[in-house]
Amino acid sequence: MSDTPLLKVENLKTQFFTEAGTVRAVDGVSFTVERGEIVGLVGESGAGKSVAVRSILRLIDSPGHIVGGEITFDGKTVVGFEDEPGTDGEPTRREEMLTNTEMRSQIRGSEIALIFQDPMESLNPVFTVGGQLRELIELNRGLSKQAARDRAIEILREVGIPQPAERFDDYPHQFSGGMRQRVLIAMALGCEPKLIVADEPTTALDVTVEGQILDLVYDLQDKYDASFLWVTHDMGIVAEICDRVNVMYLGEVVERASVDDLFYNPQHPYTEALLNSIPRPDQSTEDLQPLEGAMPEPINPPSGCRFHDRCPEAREVCQRTHPDLRTVTEAGQYAACLKHDAFEAAYETSRPLTDESPAAGGDRRE
Amino acid sequence: MTDVSSHPEESEEDPLVRVSGLTKHFDNSSGLLGSYEFAPDGLSFPFTHNPETVRAVDGVSFEIEQGETLGLVGESGCGKSTLARVLLQLLSPTDGDIHFQGENLAELSNEALRQRREDIQMIFQDPQSSLDPRMKIGAIIEEPMEAHGLRDATGREQRAKELLESVGLEPQYYDRYPHEFSGGQRQRINLARALSVDPDFVVLDEPTSALDVSIQAQILNTLQDLQTEFGLTYLFISHDLSVIRHISDRVAVMYLGELVEVGDVDRLFEDPRHPYTQALLSSIPVPDPRSRGERSVLHGDVPSPINPPSGCRFRTRCPALIVPAEYDISDSEWADVRELIRAVDRRSFDADSVSHIQEQFLDGRLTDTRCQEVVTEAIEHTVADEWERATELLQTEFAEKSVCAETAPSLDSITGEPTTDRRVACHLHGSEGEPIQHE
Incomplete structure (x- = not known):
């Protein structure tokens, strides 16, 4: 094991060039994601969570492009650009950046596995579940057909599929939603990757099934020592499984903290607002204090x-100065908010903006 | 509120x-003949009416x-x-x-x-x-x-x-x-x-x-x-x-x-x-x-x-399923037996030897001899790779005899x-x- 993080994402920029702009x-x-760690990526829909994780796997389709930043995974450069743009103004790929073929053969599946939200979309309906799993293991691990089949059955049993040898030849539609998600986890594990990226994997599942899956993830992390990058909007899941959390808002990380600090000592008003807007299952909540309005485009x-336009603590300076992510507590918690001394933005002396906040459900078009 | x-x-x-x-x-069957099942066995009329x-x-x-x-x-x-x-x-x-x-x-x-x-x-x-x-x-x-x-x-x-x-x-x-x-x-x-x-x-x-x-x-x-x-x-x-x-x-x-x-x-x-x-x-x-x-x-x-x-x-999913009245076993034994029933149903273990499986799931022999007989028989079925018989036996002898299965x-x-x-x-x-x- 080395000291460098398993996955390091720096200043990543992914843009979609559409007709509207x-x-x-x-x-x-x-x-970053350290080895053996579960890192959460939290935010509401439209915050850019899914685009960020797809960028890590270079799964961005046109009109989307990764236009800047650097992603290193386990010593390999997944994304890296020259400092100077090329003659056509486009960013130039650095020499050591993996080619698309190398991404496919060296990274995707074998080193970084991805679990999507909707298991039905990720499984091919015309092939058997076992066949798809076997093929994956055969290709990525170089096993013989029979050995890959045995390994596939073993993994299916491990993720809790009942009667794995009999279910091996079933088709995806013969599995329930929870079982399909288990199959996807089995596929992710099939090649013993170092990092598993899970994009809202339990959102489509019932609570009891979700609990089963979370327990499964715990056990498997113990056994395989895999790292997880867990994308979710559910603060309950974050509290349950994550070690560190990144909160995203409108394409940016606005707070980064250990899970305990995030819930007990949030440093960004958005995090605080998120926490105040969730009803709790374990206690009766009097009033929810939702954020006003919706996330802009x-x-x-x-x-x-x-x-700033939705922030209860916004001041005049917030309209002008764009905060970057900085350390704001001694515990090493990061936040991008001008109210902290670390920014020296004269926040205290600035005029509060609260009166100008838009009304709930303000005048915003889709 | x-x-x-x-x-x-x-x-x-x-x-x-x-x-x-x-x-x-x-009615889960669609169409005029949807509820008829075709199962030719060569002996009787091959269609049965079986609405779901x-x-x-x-x-x-x-x-x-x-x-x-x-x-x-x-x-x-x-x-x-x-x-x-x-x-x-x-x-x-x-x-x-x-x-x-x-x-x-x-x-x-x-x-x-x-x-x-x-x-x-x-x-x-x-x-x-x-x-x-x-x-x-x-x-x-x-x-x-x-x-x-x-x-x-x-x-x-x-x-x-x-x-x-x-x-x-x-x-x-x-x-x-x-x-x-x-x-x-x-x-x-x-x-x-x-x-x-x-x-x-x-x-x-x-x-x-x-x-x-x-x-x-x-x-x-x-x-x-x-x-x-x-x-x-x-x-x-x-x-x-x-x-x-x-x-x-x-x-x-x-x-x-x-x-x-x-x-x-x-x-x-x-x-x-x-x-x-x-x-x-x-x-x-x-x-x-x-x-x-x-x-x-x-x-x-x-x-x-x-x-x-x-x-x-x-x-079928209840963690508090009631022990069948005819058996005299403790709560922890009942929990072990239920764990075994579940594992057999899911075939989630390798059936190698009777004593090994017994050890894996149960903490010593069960106090109720009838229970122990059933469990041993079921485990023998699994070792003989007769999982379905084992499952059936455990279901009829345990799960189906509980008051929970008998009356709603x-x-x-x-x-x-x-x-x-x-x-x-x-x-x-x-x-x-x-x-x-x-x-």
């Missing part, structure tokens, strides 16, 4: 701090 | 909604008082949405009565029912597909008023604009189209449309499931404000226990077409009595990293409603509970049963 879906996002984000 | 005390004159009367024995079965019935809602009874919110919670496929649709007569019930303000909706003629719908409205889960994309917001909100012949054109427009404001939108949205709005705003438009005819009762089927948490909180707050403002009664259907706890006055828990527990929201959440409610509550991840790992998880999937388990429908528990009030409001369908809480321990 450039959508800056991910705009300068940085985070990343096609034309607000000036200054992107959260 | 509106409390009932704000309507003292009404709380004395009958409940607003009284549902009794409501049942909805679907999905028992989506089975004998459900509950009441909703004027001004309260009843939360209906359950996993997907348990029949929540079917119940809502039958309640509103969007599907006609197979059996049972729905009394609304003293009138039985199940017996009304079509036209009488149409007129009655003025008082009952519904909000659906998907805010996108429940609005006609070619109609302007104003027309959408006015449509129910027009259908019921309420007000003239100007009156309707005025009312629509007022409603837009009530649900937290701008009156000038009147001339816009649905695609111009976000999910949360569309759900508000749905609310405005439902409220346009001034209903007494609104059924909300997962109204916030498609929304982000901050938007969900906005909608939940709006729903509560509107309930106070218009004196509404809600049936709030959701799979999200946190939302149910926040919005409900009383809660009904549904499993596989039946209600298993009904009670006051705080008492039900603080002290769940049915093993299913307990399991459901303890399986939710709590948004608090310091209460991590306190979940207990329910095994298995929900059985098919085509052929539900006999007796108590939850028994009825939804009764709990002995020792001060009010009759709390009802549980579990043999552990019957007249002779004792409350089980919290896990």
Whole structure:
């Protein structure tokens, strides 16, 4: 094991070039995943979570492009650009950046596995579940057909598929939603990857099944020592499984903290608002204090701090100055909010903006 | 939340909604010959008539008082949405009565029912597909008023604009189209449309499931404000226990077409009595990293409603299945045996030797010799690779002999509970049963 993080994402920028304009879906996002760690990526829909994780696997389709930043995984450069843009103004790929073929043969599946939200979309309906799993193991691990089959059955049993040898030849539609998600986890594990990227894997499942899957993830992490990058909007899941959390808002990471600090000492008003807007299953909540309005479009984000138009603590300076992510507590918690001393933005002396906040469900078009 | 005390004159009367024995079965076979099965065995007539019935809602009874919110919670496929649709007569019930303000909706003629719908409205889960994309917001909100012949054109427009404001939108949205709005705003438009005819009762089927948490909180707050403002009664259907706890006055828990527990929201959440409610509550991840790992998880999937388990429908997953009366074994032994039954059913272990498997699952020999005989026989079957025989043996000798498999528990009030409001369908809480321990 080395000291460098398993996955390092620095200043990642992914943009979609549409007719309506450039959508800056991910705009300068940085985070790391250490070995053996479960890192959460949290935010509401449209925050850029999914685009960020797909960028890590270079699964961005046109009109989307990764236009800047650097992603290193286990010593390999997944994304890296020259400092100077090329003659056509496009960013130039650095020499050591993996080619598309190398991504396919060396990274995807074998080193980084991805589990999607909808298991039905990820499984091919015309092939048997066992066949798909066997093929994956055969290709990525170089086993013989029979050995791959045995391994596939073993993994299916491990992820809790009942009667794995009999179910091997069943088709995806013969499995329930929870079982399909288990199959996807089995596929992710099939090649014993170092990192598993899970994009809302339990959102489509019932609570009791979700609990089963979370337990499964715990056991498997113990056994395989895999790292997880867990994308979710559910603060309950974050509290349950994550070690560290990155909170995203409108294409940016606005807070990064250990899970305990995040829930007990949030440093960004957005995190605080998120926590105040969830009803709790374990206690009766009097009043929910929702954020007003909705997240703006990343096609034309607000000036200054992107959260200022919905922020209860916004001041005049927030309209002008864009905060980057900085350390704001001694415990090493990061936040991108001008109210902290680390920014020296004269926040205290600035005029509060609260009166100008838009009304709930404000005048915003889709 | 509106409390009932704000309507003292009404709380004395009958409940607003009284549902009794409501049942909805679907015929699963489609087409003229769909229910015939072709199975040639060369000896007899190769076709058999074998209609499959999905028992989506089975004998459900509950009441909703004027001004309260009843939360209906359950996993997907348990029949929540079917119940809502039958309640509103969007599907006609197979059996049972729905009394609304003293009138039985199940017996009304079509036209009488149409007129009655003025008082009952519904909000659906998907805010996108429940609005006609070619109609302007104003027309959408006015449509129910027009259908019921309420007000003239100007009156309707005025009312629509007022409603837009009530649900937290701008009156000038009147001339816009649905695609111009976000999910949360569309759900508000749905609310405005439902409220346009001034209903007494609104059924909300997962109204916030498609929304982000901050938007969900906005909608939940709006729903509560509107309930106070218009004196509404809600049936709030959701799979999200946190939302149910926040919005409900009383809660009904549904499993596989039946209600298993009904009670006051705080008492039900603080002290769940049915093993299913307990399991459901303890399986939710709590948004608090310091209460991590306190979940207990329910095994298995929900059985098919085509052929539900006999007796108590939850028994196949129940962690508190009652020991068959004829056996004399301790609780921990019973737990071990159940673990074995489950493992055999799932074939989740390698059957190498009888003694090894016995050791793996049981802590020494069972005190009851008959039990031990059955277990040994079953393990021998697994070693001989006869898994199905082993499963069958264990099922008939253990699971099927439990009282839970023999008789279906009825939804009764709990002995020792001060009010009759709390009802549980579990043999552990019957007249002779004792409350089980919290896990």
